[in-house]
Amino acid sequence: MHLGDITADRADHSNITVWAAEVLRSRIAAGELLPGTKLSEQQLAASLQVSRNTLREAFTMLSLESVVTRYPNRGVFVASPDADAVREIYRVRRMLEPAAVLWGPELDLPRLDAVIAQARGAASRGIVSEMAAANQDFHQALVAASGSAKLAMMMSRVLAEMRLVFHAMSAEPDFHSHYVEQNAALVELLRSGRRAEAAEKLLGYLDAAEAELLGHLAANPAKSGPATGS
Structure with a gap:
């Protein structure tokens, strides 16, 4: 998704956290982010043009869905379902x-x-x-x-x-x-x-x-x- 597309798509959403979670979920579903991939807060916040706090809230949503996994002192990873x-x-x-x-x-x-x-x-x-x-x-x-x-x-x-x-x-x-x-x-x-x-x-x-x-x-x-x- 290009930057212009991201900006236009985000403008249609009233809740930016939900939008960020949807984008990440769709990338995972499309196989763009593979199991075990560490999700860089800095890179993703920049590419989605959202704050780190918003991104962390999106990670929390995806964690509740078992799509990502948080590891203390290691970060957030795309889940590897067992x-x-x-x-x-x-x-x-x-x-x-x-x-x-x-x-x-x-x-x-x-x-x-x-x-x-x-x-x-x-x-x-x-x-x-x-x-x-x-x-x-x-x-x-x-x-x-x-x-x-x-x-x-x-x-x-x-x-x-x-x-x-x-x-x-x-x-x-x-x-x-x-x-x-x-x-x-x-x-x-x-x-x-x-x-x-x-x-x-x-x-x-x-x-x-x-x-x-x-x-x-x-x-x-x-x-x-x-x-x-x-």
């Missing part, structure tokens, strides 16, 4: 997503079709990061069907944390690719009005994804746990 964090993420997702699929009044099938097309394109080019981003967009769109801005915001926060979990799977492209077609199958069920079946399929999908992530973290303990580095 197995317990993965379990909590999927508890939330199992409550949000199937309910939106089952009862959401604003289901947007063209949006879901477009996201699947993006994911398939990324898969054909072997670009794992784009596949992961498209899959996240798909799940955000499912929750958007609820018509609730609060639920959509909750999902965006969950997905920001999920992006950190996905970093541990960056060397496992199949983790993302085999969910692309499962997403497409969900859309076909929704297109035919079989919402209950889609919700049940989604629950099984989330269970399988959680188990795969937990298995990977257990086999690669160095990639989980507290953030390190500077």
Whole structure:
């Protein structure tokens, strides 16, 4: 985001702390700030054109969302979610997503079709990061069907944390690719009005994804746990 864009975007927000947290959350969700990265107060305050006090308040908000972690005498780091964090993420997702699929009044099938097309394109080019981003967009769109801005915001926060979990799977492209077609199958069920079946399929999908992530973290303990580095 360029300086002019930042200034214009910030002008639309009445709460600068919330805005700063949103910018940092979006950068983390986009993979621009990786797990374990130390967040420089001085550099970020300058780039966002906010005071250090405002930035610290934004860090506090993101810490409560488990997106960043504070370490005494070390600073603030982008979080590196562990197995317990993965379990909590999927508890939330199992409550949000199937309910939106089952009862959401604003289901947007063209949006879901477009996201699947993006994911398939990324898969054909072997670009794992784009596949992961498209899959996240798909799940955000499912929750958007609820018509609730609060639920959509909750999902965006969950997905920001999920992006950190996905970093541990960056060397496992199949983790993302085999969910692309499962997403497409969900859309076909929704297109035919079989919402209950889609919700049940989604629950099984989330269970399988959680188990795969937990298995990977257990086999690669160095990639989980507290953030390190500077």
